[in-house]
Each structure stands twice: as structure tokens, then as C-alpha cells.
Amino acid sequence: MAKIIVVTSGKGGVGKTTTSASFATGLAMRGHKTAVIDFDVGLRNLDLIMGVERRVVFDFVNVINGEATLKQALIKDKHLDKLHILAASQTRDKDALTTEGVEKVLNDLAQDFDFIVCDSPAGIERGAFLAMYFADEALVVTNPEVSSVRDSDRVLGILSSKARLAEKGETKVKEHLVLTRYNPARVAKGEMLSLEDVKEILAIPLLGVVPESSSVLTCSNSGVPVIREEGSDAGLAYQDLVARFLGDEVPHRFITEQKKGLFSKLFGAT
């Protein structure tokens, strides 16, 4: 049985799709058969970031409506044969998603895959709700900024009260904090919330901190998940995050300001 993981945040633009793409890629890189589903019906982005937008024939809604089989709609990644992508429909809206339809697709995927990553849309409406409803675990993506933290808190409340596991009352969804766009230098100047502030407010275990990095944008534009980018801080942070998710003990990095060396102090640009 596959484990279902939702990547969610409440607020838009914090890095859900970036995280979904890199997280799913990382799981596949570690040898786990992984499917990643774009729940943002009507505003599909995941296929762009994964670099498969030219290969989308059928999508999630086609499968739910029985217009295509899962096998036809799943797009296999060019580099990793254990990674599959199920794109969202660009021409429909979230009403096309039904609870029964989503459940059936997830159940079918669960037969073949180790992990199913659900990339949630922003908000707390139908698409976001269905993305988290069937989850076993949740990556809550948050920026070090008050409105993002507030929205994540709201999402955690919904996860703990309205998700399927919570409704059954047996266990609860396992929650992980993913802090993205973290800039220790700006935290030191008091321009950003610190890691400690965010942890105190949300009170869930930290899975990883992804530093603010220009490579995230360039990777998105070129359709490569940032985790595949050699030498990128953000990519390394996602590799650590995946390793921690799989149970490895990896110390956190990129959480303190990097001291400039003597050379860069003397000659470096300001």
C-alpha cells in the first residue's frame, strides 16, 4: 500500500509545487516508485516545473470522468523511470473533482506505487480539501512571514479535524514543517520570522529548511526540479529533506547566516 503525502500550505506562492516536484523527484532518486498528482485543476503548474508540459495528453479529470485510464494519463519522467506525473486539467475547474473520483484514483495508484504525492492548490476550498483529505502525512510549506504562518496554522487545523484519518479517529495525519525561502541574513536583521518563531507558532516537527535561492526560479523556468540542480543550496536542502523523510539522521543546514571569509570581506562585492 502506498503512502499518500499532501504538500499543502493554505497561502499561494510559498513553494508548494516546487516542493512537490523536488520531493517526488527525490523519493524516486532514492529508488521509490512515486507518483505526483497536480490537484490545482484549472491552474496547472506542476507539469511545467517537472518539464513534461509538452507530453500531457490526458489529465487527472479525464481519469476521474473515465475518459482515460490511469495508465494513459500517467506521464513517465524522462530521467527517472520510477517517477510518474499526473497533470491537472487546465480547461476545467475544481468542481470536476469528486470525493469518490479522487479516492478511486488514489486507490488504483496505491496498488503500484510506494508514494503518492498530492500537490495541493492554494486556499482551503474543494481542490485543497480533497488533496489533503486522503493523506497519511502532510508537508506543510511555510514562508517565514506572518500571513503564511497564519494560513499554515489554519490548514493544520483542518488536517487535524477534517481529514479522513481524523474523521475515523484512529490516528491523525503526520505533520511535517517545510520552511521555504529562508534567508538567515534577513532573519538576523529582523526582516523575517526566525525558524524558532515559526516552530513556536505551528508546533509541529521540522522536516527541512529550504534557503531562498535564485536557482529555484531558474530551475522552474527550465522545467527541472531544483533537487536535480548540482551545487544549488535549495537542491541540497531538498535532498536532505527527502533523506530525513525516509528516516535518515541529517543535521539541518542553511539556517544560520554564513560568515564571509576574509577574502570576500576584503575583495567581495557589497
Added chain:
Amino acid sequence: MTRSRTALEIKGRMLSITRVRVLDADTAAIRAHLEQLAKQMPQAVKGMAVVIDSEFDADLPALLEAMRGVGMQPLAVSDGPLAASAKGLGLAVVSKDSGKTGNAAPEPAKTPPPQVASAAAASQRRPARIIAEPVRSGQQIYAEHGDLVLLNTVSPGAEVIADGCVHVYGKLAGRAIAGARGDETARIFCRKMEAELVAIAGIYAVSEQMKDSPRGAAAMAYLEQGRLRIEPHKI
């Protein structure tokens, strides 16, 4: 089938009754105030049992109509200028209270023993509702007829409501409402006060009005002479 011998069974019962003091004779102003109140706290106002207290001879029929209009249940008037018209309208007249509001200790002389009173009150009260999980933004928790005990934090944007007292052992950063049915003796306690709003029996303060109160420290909110006070909680 055996018939019980008595036709009536008589039992003591404590009721929470809200006293409404009339400060302005202008019926339109009263109606506007009531409507605003009903909008702010529809749950509390609906069915609220009320005793009307007035120092002057107000237009009682108009007052009753306005109160019933928002769902209040006026039961009686305090003895005074309204007594005569109240009798005509079938309302009860109750003696004026001694002026000591809140937790004045009962005089030992002729008042009923305190144990009896508290036992009757206890039968109305339900056990405290205890929540171990953090209360997150957007969640609302209500303890009907009792106290609410929160072992974890109450996040900004969350709302915790009790007909009795509210106790927060974590940080209180959301809204806390005690005495939601008008119990003026209800209090709010927390280990770390950063509330957006606190309210007791409908008297409220938002954080902007709490500038002089302790922030980030243990605090207690209570009503004193109808005024909301938030003070550091010292032992």
C-alpha cells in the same frame, strides 16, 4: 400504572439571569444597541433571560418589544419606577439587588446556605471540556454550560468560548470568550496573554485596547463593576 401522589414536584434551581440597566430613555437608541448586541453575539442574546433595571420610568412596553425582537426573554423588572407598569404587563417584580455585583460573599444571616446554592448551580453546569490539541486558526471550540480547559496554545484567528471560565495553559493568541451566556463571574486565565480579543459576559476588549495590560505574561481577565480588567496573574 401507579399515579404519583403529588401533582407537583418542587425543586430549587439556579438560573443565569442577565441584568439590563436602562441608561437612556430614548427607545430608538435602545433598539439600536440591542440590535448591535444581537449581531455581535447572536448565540448569547438568543433566549437570554433578562431582568430590567431602571432608575426612571422608561417606556416598558416599547422596551419589551425591542428585547423580544432580538430574541431576549424579559422575565421581570427590578423593584423601582418600573414596578407598577410591570405588574400591569404580567411581569414579575424582583427585589433590587444589594448593589454588590459579582462574587460578594453571601451574608450568613438569612440568605440560604452557600452549599445549597452551589449544589443547585452545579446541577446546571456540565463538566469542563478539556482540549489537549493546539487550537488552530479558524477553529472554534465551545464549552456549553461549563468551563473550557485548553492544554495547548490557542493560535491567532482561533476562537475559544465557554459559558463558564476559559483556562489556557499554553499561549493565548486568539480570541477567548468566557461567560458566553452572561455569567459575569466567569474569568479567563492564561499562561501567556497575547489575545486578539477577550470577552466576559459580552464586555470585550481587542488587543489594541489592551496596551496597558500584561502581554506575553500570565494573566487573568475578569469583570469588576461591569468593567473588564486584565491583570497579571500573581500567586
